Amino acid sequence: MRKLYVVGVGSGKEEYLTAAARAALAAAELICGYTAYIALIAPLFPEKEVFATGMTRELERCRHALEQARAGRTVALVCSGDAGVYGMAAPVLELLPEYGGVEVEVVAGVTAALAGAAKLGAPLGHDFCVVSLSDLLTPWEVIEQRLRCAAAGDFAIALYNPSSKRRAGYLRKACDILLETKSGDTPCGVARSIGREGESVRILTLAELRETAVDMVSTVFVGSGATRVIGGKLVTPRGYRV
Amino acid sequence: MRKLYVVGVGSGKEEYLTAAARAALAAAELICGYTAYIALIAPLFPEKEVFATGMTRELERCRHALEQARAGRTVALVCSGDAGVYGMAAPVLELLPEYGGVEVEVVAGVTAALAGAAKLGAPLGHDFCVVSLSDLLTPWEVIEQRLRCAAAGDFAIALYNPSSKRRAGYLRKACDILLETKSGDTPCGVARSIGREGESVRILTLAELRETAVDMVSTVFVGSGATRVIGGKLVTPRGYRV
Structure with missing residues (x-):
């Protein structure tokens, strides 16, 4: 077959798999991935x-996945969430020219x-940005510039990799940049371990977020100027007159 | 039950449904939605x-969905794609305080x-913005400001609602704004009817995109400064040294 599926499996729980992802995994003779996702x-x-x-x-x-596919096997490389968002689709496609004859399908x-x-409500109900706070592969100056532009554009913002042992304090630095233009009352949210054991969500203000420790299994949401807390949910209206 | 599921069904084809979405639809006594999605x-x-x-x-x-749920039925309100991204999750949550006793779950x-x-490659492999070009519910000045900030932050950009009969020319106006700071050679993509009959993708430059007519079943992608075309795929590297 010489086929490599790069598969986004969602949170890892079966209920967040699409039928297409399940079919790709079922078709594969070999499943490759990060130890923690393989375990799920x-x-x-x-x-x-x-x-x-x-x-x-x-x-x-x-x-390894490309080599095994080139050798004639059907291979699935799994990524948590989506395969293309900070996932393995990009590096696989960058490497692909070295592995002639392999067909890659991103799922x-x-x-x-x-x-x-979804667990917090609808914080991304209008235009939004996704920014990773990890400076492992991106200079921190680029991350700062993107945060400033996200705030200047009044986007709702989802922050990936908000913290780690090595990067304690990065979320606070990010909040300080956002607070240059955004109000400390801006509604925010933290979603932790969604779709896994012990999932939780928390709604708080941007000022409170600055003082909050989050871990690397959390995704952080910062509202736009239109975001509100309604009935305990974080909601960015699209603009319908309700 | 008094339960309302607001369910993102992906493109509409079964293979893009998550197991959780399928379970919510199976549990519902009544399925509500836009005619075209209900047909799928x-x-x-x-x-x-x-x-x-x-x-x-x-x-x-x-x-209607909230009223039926309040009357004791289990209801699913379907949205194409995700329920929270320009979907029905936000308006449902805005209206919910009027419908006491109804439990809402966003899927x-x-x-x-x-x-x-995924069909184009991995154009959203690093930080990105999602912007709708529809000014039905958003002033055009806000859209322009967001496009300028997305370009200033060197985000990869996904444009929703790039065109319609009433809004022919909006994509060209958007390209002109992006071209104030971005190169005409910036790699871009158009994904049309993905996950439906006759799906197609096209890769082109930002200068070419400006001269291209797209329709309302298309999503448009504009690369960041790092986006490249590799082996016929649109790729925004995360930064791994490959």
Whole structure:
């Protein structure tokens, strides 16, 4: 077959899989991915061969998946959420010219911004930005500039990778940049471990968010100027006159 | 039950449904939605009662769904793509305080930006913005400001509602704003009818996009400064050294 599916599996729970993602995983002879996601997905396909590696070994997984596909196998490389949003679709497609004859199919999935937003209400109901606070692969100056532009455009904002052990304090720095133009009363939300064990959501103001510790399994939402808290839900109206 | 599910059904084809969306539709006694989406989804649940109305009658559908849920029925209100991205989750939550006792659950789905991106490659592989060009509910000045800020932040951009009969020329106006700061060579993409009959994708430059007519079933992608065309795919690298 020489086929590689790059599959967004949502949160990892079966209920967030699309039928297309399930079909791709069922078709694969080999499932590759980050150890933690393989642990979530592999039990759904107990008979499959898996190749799992740890964090920061993304390119090794991509190359292994491409090599195995080039050798004639049907391979699925799993990503949490969507395959294209900070996922493996981009590096696989960058490497693909080295692996002639392999056909790649990207299978979209429910990214954390959408899954978290649904649990909080509808914070992304109008124009929005998605920004990662991880400076592992992006200079911090670029992240700052994007935060300033997201605030200047009055977008609702979803922040990925808001924190980690190494990057404690990044969310506070991001809030300080947003507070240059946005009110401290701006409604915000934190969605943690959505679609996994112990999922939780919290609604708070931007000023409170600045003082809040979040972890790396959280997605953070910062409202636009139109975002409101209605009945305990975070809502960015599209503009219908209700 | 007094339960209302607001369900993102993806493109409408069964393969883009999540298991959670399918379960919500299966649990519902009544499925409400825009006529065109009901036509896609209803055949999967042939025994269900449906309530379908035309475009611009969104609030009527929301109120009908809430009224039926308040009357004790389990109701699903379907949205294409994700329920929260320009979908019905926000207006339902805005109206909910008028309908005491109804429990609302938003079920996330694969929005057009993710589905289209997967078919084009990985244009949203790094930070991105989603902007609707519809000025039906948003002043055009706000849309212009958001486009300028999206360009200033060097975001990859997904444009929803890029055109309609009434709004021919809006995409050209949007391109002109982006061309104030972005190169005419910026790689762009158009994804049309993704996950439906006759789906297609096209990769072109921003200068070419300005001269291109697109319709309202298309989603338009404009690259960041890092976006490249690799092997016929549109790719925004995250920054791994490949």
